[in-house]
Each structure stands twice: as C-alpha cells, then as structure tokens.
Amino acid sequence: MKEQALATLFDQIADILEFRQENLFRVRAYRRAAESLASLTEDIERLDQEGRLREIPGIGQELANKIHEYLQKGSVRELDEVKRSVPAGVMALLEVPGVGPKTAKVLHERLRIGSIDQLERAARAHKICHLSGFQETKEQNILKGISIVRKGRERMHLGLAFPLARTVLDMLRDMPEVLRAEPAGSLRRMRETVGDLDLLVSTRKPAKVMQAFTKAKYCARVLASGQTKSSILTHEGYQLDLRAVAPDSFGAAWQYFTGSKEHNVRLREMAGRKGLKINEYGVFRLSTGKRVAGREEADVYKAMGLPWIPPEIREDHGEIEAALERRLPKLVDEKDLRGDFHIHTNWSDGNNTLDQVAEAGRKRGYQYLAICDHSQSLKVANGLSPARLKQQMALIRAFNARSKGFQLLMGAEVDILNRGVMDFPDELLKQLDFVVGSIHTGFTQDEATLTNRMIKAMENPYVTLIAHPTGRLMGQRDPYPLNLDAVLDAAKRTGTAMEINAYPKRLDLNDASARRAKERGVRLAVSTDTHSLDQLDHISIGVGVARRAWVERSELLNCLARDQLLAWIKQKRAHAH
C-alpha cells in the first residue's frame, strides 16, 4: 500500500509548486495524480512491474518515471529538491484562511515570516499593514484566520454533520421565501468527514434568506455575506456555507455545489468540447448563450449525454467513464437491506435488553438482527462467558419460536487473540449462526504479526465477518499496521465477509478500502455495532460508505434474505472441512 505515501508526496509537491507560483496546470496535474493514487484499487507495485502505470488516470510518462523511482529507492531525487526549495514553516502559512500562495510569498520575502507564530507576532506588531498592497483590514483578517486555525478547524464526522445540517435545513425550510433547501458538498457525497457544511436553497428572494442565515442564533461569526452566498461559523466553530439560487437554476446549482471539484472539472471540460458551458445557473450553448438545462440535476447530466450519477461516487474515480459507457453501478440502497449484524445488548456493554433491540429491529422492517455481544476475555466490556452465551442463545431460540417474520441470529463478537486464536472454542462457535471476529488488543504489534493474526482468524471456518478491520477511531486512534491487500486476498480465499462498520468515528473499512475489497470479489457487510437503539440509524452512514465504494446490492451481505444468509455462512463452514 505505497499508493497513499505517493499521493501524500504528490500533494505536498503540488502545494510547493503552487507557492512557487509555477504553472497552475502543472500543480493541477500533481493534485489529480495524487487523487488517482489515493483511490487506486490495484497494487501500485504490481502495476509498475507490469509496466501499466500510465493506465492510471492523470499519470503520464513523467509521473510514471517518478513513481517507479519512488518504488525502487523510497524517494524521488527531483522531488526532494523541490521540497528543499521552500522552508517547511512557510507552507504552514497556507493553512490560514485568506492566506494563499501570493500572500504567503510576500510575507516570507518581505518580512522573513516562516511560521504561523511569526505571522501572528508580525500582525500584532502592525508590521503587515505597512507592506504595499496590504492594509489594516487584511492584517485583522489574518489574525482572525490564525485564531480559526488555532482552534483546529476540525472536520466533522457524519454523526455530527447530519444533525447540524438537519437543524439548519429545518429552519430554512420554515421560511416562506424558501422553496427548497438541500444539503450539498461532501455531506451529500457522504464523505467520511465534512469540513464546511454546504447548503443550498431555491428562492426568489435570496437577500432575505441570506439575512436570516447570517442573523440566526446558531451563527457566531459571519465570514462572508453576499447577495447569493454567505459563510458563517457556528458557536462550536463549524463553518456553514449557504448558497441561494432561483428555481430555474436549482438543479445546476445542486450539481455544482455537490461537487466534487474534480468531478465538476471533468464535466466542464466535456461541456467545452460539446460547445456548451456549465455553471451554477445552468447549461448554456456557447454559440447562442441559450440555456439548455438547469432546473433538474438529471437534466445537467443529460445535456452532457450522461445518465444521472449518484452523488456518492462523484469523485472523478472512473464514474464519468462508466457513465459514458452506460456501465454505472446500480448502487445498493438502504431499502435493499434485510438486516443488521454486530448488535450489542446489555448482556455485555450495550444499553438495551434483547427484547428492546429485537423490537427496534422489527420496527425498522428488518428480517433479522445478529446479536453479537462481546466474548469472555474482553472484561472491560463485560464479555460473555461460554455459560452466559449459552443462556443468551436459549433466550434467542425462545424469542424466535414466538416471533413471526422477524428473527434474531445467535451471534457473538469474538476477540481474535494472539496468533489468531479465537476467544471461544470451535465447539461453541459451531453452535452460533453468526460469528464476528474482532481485534481489540495488541494494537502495537507489527504489521506481519497483526496481519497473520487476522488471516488465521479468517481461516477458522466459523468466523463469518471481520469487524472494523483496521481498528481506527477518527480523531482518536490511527489504524493499526495491517497488510490490507493480504487480508483481502485471504477474505476472498476463505469466504469471510469484511465489515463496513457504520459507527461514525470508525467507518471501517473506509470507502477506498471497501472498494478495493469489492474489486477483489470480497463480500462486504454494513453493520452498526449498535450499543444503544439510536445507533441503529447509523446504518445510513454505513450504506453511504458502501455506495462510495461502488457496492451493489448483490455484493452486500445485508441484502440477503435470512435463508440465503444462513446458506452463505454454511458454505464457508462446509468448504473448510
């Protein structure tokens, strides 16, 4: 998995080239290459060995050579020189909102400013407003920008972003002037974290909406406010961007503000070749200026000769080519799900009783829930002893006997101990319907040890699903070292499913890894890891990750009816013997 390191390198180079004010298209080429590498589903070293690097979108001869050099030597001479050309601290200045490459360059050359601390001192000492082209306002804005950076403009995970968006959208929808209000940006694309919350309204009175937005009680500071576009900070420090357009333009604006930027750039390039121009107001014929689309989003795509593309895959990761060739995936939909796996109850560290969980599952319209409480060695989570697990199984059997339609599956989240030994004996696992294998300890082990440990667990015929495979907790804990390619190959070989854990801080596998799994033919499952009933709702976020990974209904374990599911599990068990 050297793709990630290369992507980071190319991104750094793009930053530096931008700072040095070199050809912006060269900068863009590095950024596009970085994007491509970050989302690559194949192994870069294999592509290199087979001489297929140039098949990667955005990789030409030059970058292919650099990738080859990196894979051979661990660094690229020419790029090391580029890196050395700019002091690291200067690049940090670009993190300050309002400071771009031009401003940073002047600050560095004229005042020798090489860090955010130095920038703050210079601004406080009023040294900046004396530079030509700078005045007091700019100096004040720089200070404001620094305070925003200092607070840490943290990206929100979707578990925070959705409730916030709902609150603001509800208030907007309550305004008589607002005809329609929708989320856009990375929120609509279901990216795992969201920087700014992008919202869009359709209205004939934009000024009034803007005014209400910038005066709302959730607004702590107005960053920008115009006739059709405003940005504010909430009291918690989150940035909200609101755009207002007329109903005729809503579709075009929604398409535009949903992004991604890369997707839109591709679309606009295509438009140019067709003698059309796309902007947020519509699609226009260049020759006549006549608008040919704009009210509905699908019309914008139609004007490009494309079917509508689901927001979750608008990343320029191959969706435009797929759309052109009419081979877009039919993405899995939340409605396709028949059940949820990996559900905890108060038998271990969950908050709810078996009956409460079952009732909630039935209410959601599921056919089944897999009850998967912790295993014995996870003492902090009140892990079940074999005896208690057997008691729980008896209760589940009794529940199923009196329940029509909806059923519980007897399961457990079983710790994968050292050397891949499972925390319950096979004799016990054999009696369960559904076994989730998890690593909860030994995160500091090296990559080979952890990888072998996980693969050993997958080779156990009774392990159905590997939960949160990389162990990451966004903002808290990095993923532990794992050779994911080897793990996914083993999943395919052994018929073990891999989890997309829908807990907002986990989302593990993430979109890129899940797509890698899918490409290998590995069966995926979305599960909420529910510890309290409201967390069942996280399923929509997990489905979002699956959709971002191009996962179709047939590729998701949750979409199987109960009988099919049990048959699928049986297959692995039979195969192993």
Added chain:
DNA sequence: GCCGTTTTCGGCCCGACTGTTTTCAGTCG
C-alpha cells in the same frame, strides 16, 4: 505535467466575495 471524434501542440472550469481597486487580483470552493 497531462492529454487528444477540434489537437502530439496548445490548450487545460467557472463564478462569488473581499479588499483596495477606479478595472482587478487573490482566494475559495
């Protein structure tokens, strides 16, 4: 630095807001 049913050279998306501007550059998304 990439890329080609306009092209192997000469293009490369488009517009809003801000500040310092009397016509536009810088930044952002």
